[in-house]
Amino acid sequence: MVDEVDGENVNQVVDQGKGVSDTPGYELPLLLFGAFRTLIDRLHARLAEEGHPDMRPAHGFAMQAVGAGGATASEIGRRLGVSKQAAGKTVDRLVALGYAERIDDTHDARRKLVRLTPHGHDALHRSAVVFDELRAEWVAALGGERVRDIENGLREVVPAETAFRLDATSWLGGA
Amino acid sequence: MVDEVDGENVNQVVDQGKGVSDTPGYELPLLLFGAFRTLIDRLHARLAEEGHPDMRPAHGFAMQAVGAGGATASEIGRRLGVSKQAAGKTVDRLVALGYAERIDDTHDARRKLVRLTPHGHDALHRSAVVFDELRAEWVAALGGERVRDIENGLREVVPAETAFRLDATSWLGGA
């Protein structure tokens, strides 16, 4: 419980030789993004080997938004934090790639249910397996405790609703 | 040095109640991205308050690629990991926003040096300050030691040349 007394807190940057000075703040986002990016790159390298060469990060997020039970384009848009029009276009691409299909809703003629195809389910399942394997590599490199420390630290610092928001792709490019 | 003997290594997932089982691997990328995203969102909220309302994450990366001494569009493209044409378009936008300017090279008539304007330097300087402040907030929340542990852990797990690559923006959307 005693962890605020290690003599080098908040902004007591001493600036006497780099050994004492804190890590510059800009490294944190670069390390976080680099780690994220490495995981995603390796995931897609693996997926490409296993029958999903055309899958992109955006597709994974979109398929997660479709979910096991399917969803409408509007609902997918809400989950991804984009407009229903943008979601509709993304679904177009998923359909073109064979990851999803549209089915008329018999109860509501306005709606079209988007469902994952077996190919889509396969991609999602393989992704989960690969992510577990990648985490196991981290554990092999850092030890289980340090990986858990990283996860727990990040959980404390990122708002829960932010961590699991699916609108990952949209946000970098645009507004 | 003894950190591989804590009884729960690599894939000894026991699957007897979730307390013992490891965190699912897919959480790691979500936490990393959530943390990155939170930092970047907060940076740009601050920058918007301080005279840079139109600055986007992509602009920050591009300006970093321009650097203090300036660079040509081709060089910027190399640093960002995109084509020189894409870099040229990005520079167009930086120029339009007043963050950069193009200057003819007197020694090589093919080249046009891209340099940051004072407005651009201001944005970069403010970004560095804000990132330091955001890191200080993490230190206040987690303690200096845990933040350093996260940074060091990530450094071990992400290849050094990946962490500081500047082609962050390009990568999510496209191939």
Added chain:
DNA sequence: TAGAATCGACAACATGGTTGACGAAGTCGA
């Protein structure tokens, strides 16, 4: 039953990428 809300689609546009091609300019070897 009339008005409001929702659904999917279309159109027009911005942004940020890609390739391919091109002329102008610099480099270098025979």
Added chain:
DNA sequence: TCGACTTCGTCAACCATGTTGTCGATTCTA
């Protein structure tokens, strides 16, 4: 010195993803 590369910036066409606004069809609801 001259010809063959190479490099630089730019243009054009295209793709992928977003945005707003509009629309007809349908469903919900007061």
